[in-house]
Amino acid sequence: MKSESGRLRGAKRELWLAWYVTVVFYGMYSVVFFGLSRTQPPGRPWLDPDQTVAWFADRHWGLLIGFGVIFVLGGFSAVALALITHSIRRMSVSPVFAYSYLILYAIAAIPGFMYICVAMTAGVMRPNRAPIAAQWLYDLGFLSFVGTMGVFLIGSLIWMIAVLIDDNRVFPKWFGYLNLVNALTEVVIAPSWIFQRGVLAYNGAIGFWVNVPVFGLYTGVFIYLLRDFIQREDFGTGPLPAPADVWRRARPAVEAVGA
Amino acid sequence: MNPSAEKRLAVALIVVVVVTLIYIVIDRSVDDHGVLGASTVASVAAITLALAKLRIIMREFMDVRHAPKILRTMTDALVIAMGIALLGTYLVGRAIA
Amino acid sequence: MGRLGARSAAAADVSTSRVGERIIYWTWVPLLVIWIASFLLFPGFIHPVSPRASAAEVAAFYRQDLSRVRYSMILFNWFGVALIPLVLLIAERMRAMAHRTPVLRYCVIGVAGGAPIVFLTSTVFWLLAAFRPDRSPDLTLLTNDLAWITFTCGVPFLVALFLFLALAIAWDDQVEPVFPRWVGRFNVAMALAVAPAGFAGLARSGMFAWDGVVSFWVKNIAFGLWVVVMAIALRPAMRHERHPIETTT
Amino acid sequence: MSMIEETTGRAEAADDEVERFPGDPDMWLFVVVESLVFTSYFCIYLYSRTQHERAFLEAQSALTMSLGIVDTIVLLTSSWTIACCVQHTNARRYETARWFALATVGLGAVFFVLKVAEWAHLIRDGHTFTSSDFMQHFFFLTSIHAIHLIIGFVVLGVLVRQLSGPHLRAHRTIETCSTYWHTVDLFWVVIFALLYIVR
Numbered sequence: 022m023k024s025e026s027g028r029l030r031g032a033k034r035e036l037w038l039a040w041y042v043t044v045v046f047y048g049m050y051s052v053v054f055f056g057l058s059r060t061q062p063p064g065r066p067w068l069d070p071d072q073t074v075a076w077f078a079d080r081h082w083g084l085l086i087g088f089g090v091i092f093v094l095g096g097f098s099a100v101a102l103a104l105i106t107h108s109i110r111r112m113s114v115s116p117v118f119a120y121s122y123l124i125l126y127a128i129a130a131i132p133g134f135m136y137i138c139v140a141m142t143a144g145v146m147r148p149n150r151a152p153i154a155a156q157w158l159y160d161l162g163f164l165s166f167v168g169t170m171g172v173f174l175i176g177s178l179i180w181m182i183a184v185l186i187d188d189n190r191v192f193p194k195w196f197g198y199l200n201l202v203n204a205l206t207e208v209v210i211a212p213s214w215i216f217q218r219g220v221l222a223y224n225g226a227i228g229f230w231v232n233v234p235v236f237g238l239y240t241g242v243f244i245y246l247l248r249d250f251i252q253r254e255d256f257g258t259g260p261l262p263a264p265a266d267v268w269r270r271a272r273p274a275v276e277a278v279g280a
Numbered sequence: 281m282n283p284s285a286e287k288r289l290a291v292a293l294i295v296v297v298v299v300t301l302i303y304i305v306i307d308r309s310v311d312d313h314g315v316l317g318a319s320t321v322a323s324v325a326a327i328t329l330a331l332a333k334l335r336i337i338m339r340e341f342m343d344v345r346h347a348p349k350i351l352r353t354m355t356d357a358l359v360i361a362m363g364i365a366l367l368g369t370y371l372v373g374r375a376i377a
Numbered sequence: 378m379g380r381l382g383a384r385s386a387a388a389a390d391v392s393t394s395r396v397g398e399r400i401i402y403w404t405w406v407p408l409l410v411i412w413i414a415s416f417l418l419f420p421g422f423i424h425p426v427s428p429r430a431s432a433a434e435v436a437a438f439y440r441q442d443l444s445r446v447r448y449s450m451i452l453f454n455w456f457g458v459a460l461i462p463l464v465l466l467i468a469e470r471m472r473a474m475a476h477r478t479p480v481l482r483y484c485v486i487g488v489a490g491g492a493p494i495v496f497l498t499s500t501v502f503w504l505l506a507a508f509r510p511d512r513s514p515d516l517t518l519l520t521n522d523l524a525w526i527t528f529t530c531g532v533p534f535l536v537a538l539f540l541f542l543a544l545a546i547a548w549d550d551q552v553e554p555v556f557p558r559w560v561g562r563f564n565v566a567m568a569l570a571v572a573p574a575g576f577a578g579l580a581r582s583g584m585f586a587w588d589g590v591v592s593f594w595v596k597n598i599a600f601g602l603w604v605v606v607m608a609i610a611l612r613p614a615m616r617h618e619r620h621p622i623e624t625t626t
Numbered sequence: 627m628s629m630i631e632e633t634t635g636r637a638e639a640a641d642d643e644v645e646r647f648p649g650d651p652d653m654w655l656f657v658v659v660e661s662l663v664f665t666s667y668f669c670i671y672l673y674s675r676t677q678h679e680r681a682f683l684e685a686q687s688a689l690t691m692s693l694g695i696v697d698t699i700v701l702l703t704s705s706w707t708i709a710c711c712v713q714h715t716n717a718r719r720y721e722t723a724r725w726f727a728l729a730t731v732g733l734g735a736v737f738f739v740l741k742v743a744e745w746a747h748l749i750r751d752g753h754t755f756t757s758s759d760f761m762q763h764f765f766f767l768t769s770i771h772a773i774h775l776i777i778g779f780v781v782l783g784v785l786v787r788q789l790s791g792p793h794l795r796a797h798r799t800i801e802t803c804s805t806y807w808h809t810v811d812l813f814w815v816v817i818f819a820l821l822y823i824v825r
Contacts, residue, residue, distance in 0.1 A: 035480045035548070085578045092530040092575030096537025099487030106483045127487045131494060135531065142530060142578035143522045146428070151515040158519075198656035201777075202663065208773060212766065215756060221766060226670045235663060285713055293706040300698050303823050307691050310825055316683040323824040330819035334812055337702075341709040342808045343648040343801075351647060351654060358658055362665050362816075369669040370824070373676030 036104065036251040043101040043244060049094065057087030060141065061233070063163050063224045066217045070152030073159045077145045084145045088138040095134045102126045105243070108250050109180070112187035118179055125176040132169030137162040167223040168214050170207040177204040192246055203239040206232045292340035296333050303329070323370055331363050398469065401462045402615060405608040408463075409601065411456045416597070418449035421503075425588035426521065428581045435521050436514035439507050446507040450500045457496030464489040464538065467607065470614050474549040481545040488541070491534025499528035529577045529587040535600065536575075539568035560610045563603075570599035648712075649801035657809050664813055667770075668820055671763045675824070678759060683825065685760035688753050690744070694822040697740055698815065704733035705811040708782075708804045715789065715800050723800075724789040730807065731782050734775060741772055767817050774810050781806045 028037040054061040059080050068076060077084070102123055109119035140162035144155050177200045184197035210232055213223035220226040306326060310319040338344045338355045345352075416422050420442035426435060439446060464485065471482045502524030506517050546554065546561030577585060577592040584590040647654075675682040711726035745765070748754075755765040785803035788794045 032477060035476060035478045038544075039480050039484075085576075089530070089576035089579060092533055092578075093536055093572045095533035096488050096491060096535075097533075099484050099491075099537055099541075102487045103480045103483035106487075107478055107480050110479070123483060123487055127490055130491060130534075134533075135495070135498075135527075138530065139523060139526050142526050143519070146522065146526075146578055146581065147518075150519070154515055154519045193652065194650060195652035195655040198652060199659065201656065202659050205660075205770070205773065206663070209766075209770060212755075212762075216762070219759065219762060220670050220674060221762060227667060227766075231663065231666045231670075282717075286710070289706060289709050289713070293702065296702050297699055300695060300702065303819070304691070304695065307823060316687045316825060318679050318683060319825040326819040326823035330816045333702075333815045337705055337808060337812055337815070341705045341811075342805060343709070343712070346646060347648055348645045351651075354654070354658065358661055362661065362668075365665050365669050366672060366816075366820075370672045370676060373673045377676050377679065 033251055033254060036107075036254060039100050039104040040244075040247055040251055042097055043104060043247070046094070046097050046100065047240060047244070049090070053087040053090055057090070058084045058141070060084070060087075060137070060162070060166075062229055063167060064159065065224060066160075066163070066213075066222050068156070068159065070156040073144075073156040074148070074150075074152050076159065077141075077155060078148055081145055081148075084141050088142055091134050091138050092142075095130065095138070098130055098133065099127065104247055105180070108191055108247065109183050111189060111250075111254075112183055112191045113189050114183045114187055118183040121179050122176060122183075125172050125179065129169075129172040129176065132165050132172070134166075136165035140165070163223055164214065167210060167228070170210055174204050174207040177201070177207065191250060196242065196246055199239060199242060202235060206235045289340065292336055296336055299329055299333055299336075320371075320374065324367060327363070327366050327370070331359050331366075334362070335359050398466060398615060401466050402608070402611060404459060405463055405604060408456060408459050409604055411452060412604075413601070415449040415452040415456070418445055418452070420445045420449075425593050426525065427588050428522075428525070428586050432514035432518040436510070436512075436517045439517060439521075440510040443507055443510055446503060450503045450507070454497060454500040454504070457500065458493040460493050460496075461489055463604075463607075467542065467611065470555055470611065471545055473555050473614075474545055475551040475554075476545070476548060481541055481548075484541045485538060485545070488534040488537045492531075492538065495527060495531035495534065499524045499531070502527060525587045526578065529592050529596070530575050532571045532575050532596065535571050536568050539564040539571070539603070543568070555614050556610050560606070563606055567599050567603045571596045649803075649805040650798060653802045653805045657805065657812075660809065661812070664816070667767060668816060671767065671820060672824070674759060674763065681758065682760045685753070685758040685764075686821075688748060688751065688761075689764070689822055690747075691822050693740065693744055694818050697737055698818045700733050700737045700740070701811045701814050704730045704737070705808050707733065708807050711785075711789075712801055712804050715795070715797055720789050720792075720795060724786065727782065727786050727789060731779065731786070734778060734782070734807075734810075738772065738775060741768060764821055767821060771810070771813055771817055774813065778807050778810045 028034070029041075031037070064076055105126075106119045106123040109122055110116060112118070140158045144150070144158035144162070181197045181200035181204065184192045184200065185194060209221075210223070210228060212221035213225075213228050216222045216225070218225075221228050223229060303326065306322050310317055310322045335356070338359075344355050421438070426438055430438070468482050468485045468489065471485065472479075474481075476482075502520050506512075506520040506524065510517075543561045543564035546556045546558065546564070549555055573585060574587075574592040574596040577587045577589075580586045580589065580592075582589075585592055587593060707726045707729045711723045711730065714720075714723035714726060745768070748761070753761050755762060781803045785800055788796055788800050788803075
C-alpha cells in the first residue's frame with residue numbers, strides 16, 4: 022500500500038488527485054448542508070411566510086458562510102464527473118455514454134447547488150424583505166435542490182447501461198443494478214412537487230429519510246469502486262518518465278484514451 | 281424439463297393461488313356488511329400469508345431451493361427481516377395510537 | 378474515424394481543423410470589446426446598485442435607466458455564452474499536454490458551460506426586473522437581488538476552471554510545455570482574485586459587498602485580464618504541433 | 627458457461643442434488659437492496675395507517691378486493707410461466723421456452739391494463755393521489771410497482787431476444803432476467819396484502 026503522498030507523485034497522480042478531491046468535495050458538501058447551513062434535513066415545506074422569515078433569521082450566518090463556501094468551491098464537483106467519465110471511456114462501450122454522463126452531471130451543478138445557493142443567500146440577506154417574497158425564495162431553494170430529478174435519473178440510467186454491457190469489467194455488475202436502485206429513488210422524489218406535508222413531501226419519511234440514505238449509500242459505493250478502478254488501472258507504477266521522453270511515451274497512451 | 285420438476289412448479293402455483301384465495305375469507309370475516317373494520321388478527325394474518333408466499337416464490341419459482349447455502353440463508357433472512365419490520369411497525373404503531 | 382484521423386495528420390498545416398481553431402481563437406478580441414461595451418453601457422456597473430438601496434430606490438433605478446439596462450443586458454445575454462468556444466479551444470489544446478489520462482481535460486469541459494450559464498441567468502433576472510418598471514417595488518427588489526447575487530457570487534465554475542488549468546499546466550512535464558509555467562501561476566492568482574466574491578452575501582457594505590472593491594472591481598477586472606492573458610498565452614500554444622509521426626503510431 | 631450447462635444437464639437427472647446459483651449473483655444484490663427499500667416504504671405506510679385508522683379504513687373501502695385478487699393471480703401465474711421458461715431453457719427446448727416467455731409478457735400486460743383500469747376507475751370516483759393519506763400511499767406504491775413492471779417488460783424483451791437467436795442463448799442472462807421478473811411479483815404480493823387486506 023502506497024502512502025498518500027506517494028500516490029500523488031506516482032504515475033497515477035492525476036487519477037489519485039481526482040479521487041481525493043472527490044472524497045473531500047463530498048465531505049465538504051455534507052458538512053455545509055448538514056452542519057453549517059442546516060438545510061439538510063430540509064426545512065418544513067408548510068411554513069407560512071412569517072415563519073419563513075424567522076427560519077432565515079435563525080440560520081443567518083450558517084447559510085451565508087455555508088453557501089459562500091459552495092459558491093467558491095462548488096465547481097469542484099466536476100472532478101468526480103471527470104474521473105467517472107474517464108472510467109466509462111475505459112469500458113468497452115461507445116464514448117457516447119461517457120460524454121452523456123459528463124454533460125448530464127455538468128448541468129446537474131445548476132439545480133444541484135447554484136439555485137439553492139442564490140435563493141437562500143437572497144432570502145437571508147434582507148431580513149426585512151416582504152415575507153411573501155421570503156417564502157418564495159425558500160420554496161425556490163428547496164424545491165430546485167430536491168426536486169430536479171431528470172439529470173440524476175437519466176445520468177444513473179446511462180451509467181447503469183454502460184456498466185451492464187461493459188466487457189472490460191471496469192465496475193462490477195451489481196453496481197449497475199445499484200444505479201437502478203438510485204434511479205428509482207429519483208422517481209420517488211417527484212411527489213415532493215405535489216405535497217406540502219406527509220411522507221412524500223421533501224422532508225418526509227420517504228422523500229428524505231429513505232431517499233437520502235440510498236443516495237448516500239450509492240455515493241459511498243461509487244467512491245469506493247473508483248478507488249478500486251484506479252488501483253487496477255494499468256499503466257505502470259514506476260516513477261514518471263523523464264521529462265525529455267515523456268512526450269514520446271505518453272502521447273500514444275493519451276491519444277488512445279482521450280481521442 | 282423433467283416431469284417431476286414440471287409437477288413441482290405446478291403444485292407451487294396452486295399453493296400460492298390457494299393462499300391468495302384465503303384472503304377472500306379473511307376479508308369477508310372482518311367486514312361488517314361492507315363497512316371495513318380494524319382487525320389486528322386479519323392484518324397479521326395478511327402479512328404472514330404474504331411472507332409465506334414470498335418464501336414459496338423464492339424457493340420454487342426462483343429456484344433458490346437448488347442454490348448454494350449462502351443464497352438460501354440470505355433469502356430466508358430477508359423474509360424474516362421483512363416480517364419483523366412489517367409486523368413490528370404495525371403492532372408498535374397500534375400500541376402507540 | 379481512422380481515415381479522418383489519418384487525413385488530418387497528413388495535412389496538418391492546411392487542415393480545416395486548424396483554420397477553424399484560428400477563427401475561434403480570434404473571437405476573443407470582438408468578445409472582449411463587446412463585454413466591456415455592455416459593461417460600460419449597463420448603468421448599474423459604473424456605479425453598482427448598492428445592496429443597501431431600498432426597494433423604492435431600486436425600482437427608481439430601473440425606471441430611470443430602462444433602455445440602457447435592456448440593451449446592455451441583451452448584448453451580454455448574446456455574447457456571455459461565447460466564452461464556451463474559447464474554453465473548449467483551451468481544452469482542445471490540453472490534448473497536447475503530457476498527461477497520462479484525459480481527466481483534467483474532462484474537468485475543464487465539465488465546468489466550461491458553468492460560467493456562461495451564470496452570466497445568462499443573471500441577465501435573465503436583470504431583464505426581468507426591467508421588463509415591467511411599474512411592477513411592485515418588492516418584486517423588483519427581489520429580482521434585482523437575484524441578478525446581483527447570481528452575477529457576483531456565481532464564481533464556482535471560474536475558480537474551478539482556473540485551478541484545473543493551473544494544475545494541468547504544472548503537470549505538463551515536457552521540454553516544450555503547451556503553456557509556459559507562469560500561465561499556471563497566473564491562473565492560481567486569478568482564482569484567488571475571484572474567489573472572495575463568492576462570499577459577497579456576507580456583507581452589505583464595504584469592499585466585500587457586491588458593489589465593493591473586492592467583489593466587484595477585483596473580480597471583474599480579474600476575469601477580463603484572464604481572457605487577455607490566456608489569449609496571449611494561447612497564441613504560441615496554437616502553433617504547438619502534435620507531431621504527426623507520433624500520433625499515428 | 628459450458629460447465630454450468632453441463633451441470634444443469636445433470637441437474638435434470640438428479641433434481642434435488644446439485645447446488646447452483648440461479649442467475650447472476652449481482653442481480654440478487656439488487657433483489658435484496660430493493661426489497662429493503664420497499665420494506666421501508668411498507669413500514670412507513672403501516673405506521674401511518676395505525677395512526678389514522680379510521681380515515682385509512684374509510685378510504686380503503688373504495689378499493690375493489692376482487693380486482694386485487696385477480697391482479698395477484700395473474701402475476702403469480704406470470705411468475706410460474708417464467709419459471710417454466712427457465713426450466714425449458716435449461717433443458718434446451720428453446721422454442722417452448724420462448725412461448726412461456728411470451729406468455730409472461732402477455733400476463734404482465736394484462737396486469738398492467740387491469741392496473742390502469744383500476745386507477746382510472748378510482749380517479750373517476752374522486753379518489754386521487756392527493757385526495758387522502760391512504761390514496762397517497764396507494765397510488766405511490768402501485769405506481770412505483772408499475773414502474774418496476776415497465777422495466778420488467780424491457781428485461782423480458784432482453785430475455786426473448788436471447789431465446790430467439792441460436793447464437794445468443796446465454797442461460798445465465800435468461801435466469802438473471804427471470805429473477806428480475808419474479809422480484810416484480812414478490813413486491814406485488816406484499817403490496818396487495820398491505821393495501822387491500824390489512825385492516
